[in-house]
Amino acid sequence: MRKETLPIVAALDIGTTKICAIVARKNQLGKLEILGMGQADSQGVMRGVISNIDKTVEAIKLAVAEASKKSGIKIHHVYVGVAGQHVKYLRHRGYLMRDHVHDEITQADVDKLVSDMHRLALPPGERIIHVLPQEFIIDDEQGIKEPIGMSGVRLEADFHIITGQIAAMQNIHRCVEKAGLKAVELMLEPIASAAAVLNDEEKEAGVALVDIGGGTTDIVIFQEGIIRHTAVIPLGGNIITEDIKEGCMVMREQAEKLKVKFGKALAIEAQENAIVSIPGLRGRAPKEISVKNLAHIIQARMEEILEHVYFQIRLSGYENKLIGGIVVTGGGARLQDLQYLAEYLTGLDARIGLPAEQLSVNSQRSEFNDPMYATAIGLLVKATERNPVPTEEPEPEPAALPAEPAFEATPVVVAQEETEETQPAESAGQNGSWLENFLRRSREWLEGDIKDFQ
Incomplete structure (x- = not known):
């Protein structure tokens, strides 16, 4: 008999900067055990909305193929996140x-x-x-x-x-189907992120989740365990990259690396004399970037995003009821000192949301315990809470063939060999006795005729 195991589910996060596919199952303790993950650059999505079907399909195929290779699981069904300014x-x-x-x-x-x-x-x-x-x-x-x-x-x-928008969701379904997959359910990404980084106590006390993605910033406010307010701000991490590109006069790839490796949300925390050298173009001299100036560029844009967030919190009417403060997650939450800037601008407690509580011990120590994977892991959490559709189709068990006893073959062969060997001997004996009888009878007949003649 096949041993009963928990179903394996897969999540697909179609973001503005990356497309991520994760395969996981829940262990006996109710924690997610990550089996494999794949990601690819997202070049066909703008502000959470698909703008190029072919490029998005290719990116989905790359991410799913990598996740399938690492996990050893053939992916068929996925839970997909939906976000964007159209929501x-x-x-x-x-x-x-x-x-x-x-x-x-x-x-x-x-x-x-x-x-x-x-x-x-x-x-x-x-x-x-x-x-x-x-x-x-x-x-x-x-x-x-x-x-x-x-x-x-x-x-x-x-x-x-x-x-x-119906068109935006149909485009998501179309991309998933062209990639050879089936979308089990479309789920709002900030709700999925909340399932990954918030616990029930925070939702009951009152908390504002801020998911800073590449194209948009999503806000979900919980109070007494109920979603009270949601909003989408059309600003995200990509606009910070564009500011660095223009402010420092560097390529976009270099601006993204500067933001991730040396970016700080508080300029006061940056070192005065720290310099980053950027290779020049086609033999030109390297360009030197001040870390202090880089922090000023990032802080200016992050202040604008957080001011929009604080406006939505005041608009909801729950500004004075958020005991849990603000939880910042998403790829934009990887900026250093971001929680301190959020506390300074809003006056609320803030922390960076990591999906550690939903992961098994081995997965907590890996790369998956990162705010940029909060949405994908939240999709897995929501999928396992319901009646999950396994991502792989079970292979049919091979039909059992009737076992033939080993001793049957040998006697048959031996019997055939004995029959072949004995049959000529028996035939020879039979032929010999017939000839002797014929000769004996012929001699008796001749002797009788001779006596009658005498």
Whole structure:
């Protein structure tokens, strides 16, 4: 019998700067065991939206092939993240009138209320991605989080509805299918990142997750374990790279390396006399870049992004209710001293979000414990919480052939050999006895004729 194992799932993060594919399974302790990871440069995505189908398909194939090679798993099904400036958010209240006041409210009643929200009239070209219940109201009794089991006639609920452009999501499906894969589910990336770097205690206390990607910065605010506010800021790490490119007069690749290796979000922490030498073009003299000036360029743009973040926090109305402060994650969170700049501008506690709590011991010590992989790991966490679709298709077990006893072959051969050897002898004996009988009878007949003649 085949040993029962936990299903293997795969996640695909289609970002502005990179496309990442990760294969993992949950171990017996409920932690993710990373089996393989592959990534490729994303040249067909701008601000979270696919702008070139062919380049995106090629990048997906490269990332998936690398992950498949490292893990030894043939990838068929993936959970895909969706983000970008086209994602919008709205609030709506729905209600359901029940027939009997004495009957308990069941999960079917809540599901019907949620399904009614999916029929909500939207602007042309938009589609609902997630319907997130906020709070329930039963017969004017407000503030109910778990209505199942209660009694009442009128069931109401406030919903946080996340929508996106149909064309943008169809392009994601098209790219995944052209890469030879099947998208099991599209999931909002900041919600996935929250599953990777936040725990239940922080969500209950109140926390703002800031996911700084390459093209956009996504914000999700939790309070009492419920998503209260979401927003997308059309600024990310790529615009910082462009600022360094123009401010330091270097190539884009060099600007990205300067940002990653020597970038600081606080200029006051940079050394005054530190200099980085950049190779010149076609025999020109190397260019010297001041680390202090580099930090000033980065800080100016990061202040702008964090001011937009703080504006969204104030707009949500939960500025004074975020006990957990701000958690910064994503590729942009790799900048040094970023959490101190966030604390200085917002007045809230801040930390860098790492997906360590979701990973097994071996995976925590590896490269995966990095904020840039928070979205992909969060997709895996969300996939394993539901009924996961295994990424590999099980191979059919070979049919068992009936075992032939070893002793049958030898007797048959021996019997055939004996038959072949004995058959001529028996035939010879039979032929000999017939001739003797013929001669004897002939002699007796001749002797009888001779006697009669005498």
